[in-house]
Amino acid sequence: MKMIVFGATGGTGHAFVEQAMANGHEVTAFVRNPSKLAIQHDRLHMIEGDALNEEDVVQAIEGHESVVSCLGSENLKKSDVLEQMTGNIVRGMQKHGLKRIVYVASAGIQKEIPGFLGWMSQRILKNVLKDHRNAVNAIVAAELDYTVARPLRLLDGDVTGEYRQTDVGVPENGKQINRSDVAHFLLTSLEENRWVRETVGLAY
Numbered sequence: 001m002k003m004i005v006f007g008a009t010g011g012t013g014h015a016f017v018e019q020a021m022a023n024g025h026e027v028t029a030f031v032r033n034p035s036k037l038a039i040q041h042d043r044l045h046m047i048e049g050d051a052l053n054e055e056d057v058v059q060a061i062e063g064h065e066s067v068v069s070c071l072g073s074e075n076l077k078k079s080d081v082l083e084q085m086t087g088n089i090v091r092g093m094q095k096h097g098l099k100r101i102v103y104v105a106s107a108g109i110q111k112e113i114p115g116f117l118g119w120m121s122q123r124i125l126k127n128v129l130k131d132h133r134n135a136v137n138a139i140v141a142a143e144l145d146y147t148v149a150r151p152l153r154l155l156d157g158d159v160t161g162e163y164r165q166t167d168v169g170v171p172e173n174g175k176q177i178n179r180s181d182v183a184h185f186l187l188t189s190l191e192e193n194r195w196v197r198e199t200v201g202l203a204y
Contacts, residue, residue: 001025001026001065001066001190001191002025002026002028002063002064002065002066003020003025003026003027003028003064003065003066003067003068003190004027004028004029004030004047004060004061004064004066004067004068005017005020005027005028005029005030005068005070006030006051006057006067006068006069006070006071006085006089007069007070007071007072007104008029008030008031008037008070009029009031009032009033009036009037010070010071010072011154011156011179012070012104012154012179012180012182012183012186013029013068013070013183014037014039015159015179015180015182015183015184016068016070016183016186016187017029017037017039017044018039018183019159019180019183019184019187020187021039021041021043021044023187023191024043025043026043026045027043027044027045028044028045028046028047028060028064029044029045029046029047030047030049030051030056030057030060031046031047031048031049032048032049032050032051033048034046034048047060051071051085051088051089052081052084052085052088053088054088054091054092057085057088057089057091057092058088058091058092058095058096059092060092061089061092061093061095061096061098062092062096063096064096064098065098065100066098066100066101066102066190067089067093067098067100067101067102068101068102068186068190069085069086069089069101069102069103069104070104070183070186071085071086071104072104073127073128073131076124076125076127076128077127078127079127079128079131080131080134081131082131082132082134082135083131083134083135083138085135086103086135086136086138086139087135087138089101090138090139090142090144093142093144094142098144099144099145100144100145100190101139101144101145101146101147102146102147102148102149102186102189102190103135103136103139103146103147103148103149104148104149104151104182104186105132105133105135105136105148105149105150105199106125106128106129106132106150106151107121107150107151107152107170107201107202107203108121108122108125108129108150109129109132109133109136109150109199110133110150110199112150112168112169112170112201113152113169113170114169114170117175136148136199145196145197146196146197147186147189147190147194147195147196147197147198147200148198148199148200149182149185149186149199149200149202150170150199150200150201150202151177151182151201151202151203152170152171152174152175152176152177152201152202152203153175153176153177154176154177154178154179154182155176155177155178155179156178156179157178157179157180158178158180159178159180159181159183159184160178160180160181161181161184162181162204163177163181163184163185163202163203163204164202164203164204165185165195165200165201165202166200166201167195167198167199167200167201168201169201170201170202170203171201171202171203171204174201174202174203174204175203175204176203176204177202177203177204181202182202185200185202
């Protein structure tokens with residue numbers, strides 16, 4: 001599969017690129033700074049650009065079969081940067097006739113985390129969650145074939161392939177998941193064409 005990855009230099013994006021390459025896919029990494037992605041491979045291509053620049057994004061998407069967004073916020077301040085970048089991606093997909101996208105959001109975008117943890121997440125992450133929520137709404141409104149991951153607290157660590165997922169709420173008593181396993185979920189959803197038009201909570 002020929003896929004383009006936005007946010008490839010972040011923890012989840014980097015893990016996704018490595019796993020996709022290992023599985024034989026052709027990957028384009030859309031990055032602001034190519035030097036931050038320390039991966040070299042015959043099937044890895046890099047496009048330098050700014051995801052906030054619609055022209056950059058639209059041009060980059062041409063010729064691919066699927067889109068992967070591992071974009072994230074740089075801080076907890078009020079922002080619509082994810083909504084803007086995702087809007088550019090959506091418009092690029094529409095222009096070039098792409099339908100399949102996988103997107104990493106966060107648990108809490110649907111106010112689905114129960115109890116004190118849910119209350120804290122809404123209080124501390126309210127700006128990030130709102131931005132992700134608006135970005136996801138743009139994807140859904142465009143009637144794309146999306147899979148949205150809603151992972152709980154992200155950790156560094158090796159891929160295990162053993163985690164729980166649910167399309168309603170979050171896995172019971174789940175608290176965390178490795179970024180590499182979120183990447184594994186995204187890649188599996190593309191390879192097996194699963195969880196289409198679903199938002200999926202992820203945790204161990």
